Amino acid sequence: MHDSQSRTDLIAYTVALEAASKTLALVRRVPAPFKPLSDQVIRAASSVAANLNEGNGRFGRDRFNHWRIAYASAKEVDTFLHLLSGAGVVDTSQAKKAAELFDEVRAMTWRLLNPKEC
Numbered sequence: 001m002h003d004s005q006s007r008t009d010l011i012a013y014t015v016a017l018e019a020a021s022k023t024l025a026l027v028r029r030v031p032a033p034f035k036p037l038s039d040q041v042i043r044a045a046s047s048v049a050a051n052l053n054e055g056n057g058r059f060g061r062d063r064f065n066h067w068r069i070a071y072a073s074a075k076e077v078d079t080f081l082h083l084l085s086g087a088g089v090v091d092t093s094q095a096k097k098a099a100e101l102f103d104e105v106r107a108m109t110w111r112l113l114n115p116k117e118c
Contacts, residue, residue: 010056012108016049016070019101023077026098030089041080047073048105064113071109074102 023045027038048070055066078099085095 010052012070012105012112013049013052013056015101015108016052016074016105019074019077019098019105020045020049022094022098022101023081026081026090026094027084030084034084034087034089037080037084041077041084044073044076044080045102048077048102052105052109067109067112071106071113074106074109077102 024042027041030038051066051070051073055063055070058066081090081095081099081102084090085092
């Protein structure tokens with residue numbers, strides 16, 4: 001698949017940045033017992049945008065590998081947001097908004113990984 005998009009043209013990357021920003025702000029002040037979960041969600045949310053962007057600068061299998069990692073990290077963020085929301089340590093409505101953005105990122109990333117099926 002030949003793709004001449006620049007880094008800023010990848011909509012999934014832009015949405016991933018927005019989703020990660022909302023998530024980082026959301027988990028910034030979780031109580032101490034939940035700090036390991038917030039640390040993990042920060043890494044996963046950052047990984048989504050980073051891997052989409054890095055993959056967009058690569059070609060062939062390497063590109064798809066980065067996009068697969070981004071997809072999986074977006075699923076990971078969703079799990080942590082549900083856990084933290086369920087525990088009552090983050091705002092549920094804000095967690096839902098962030099999770100919805102990551103769901104959009106997953107949908108766009110799936111289409112990047114499966115262009116012939118779209």
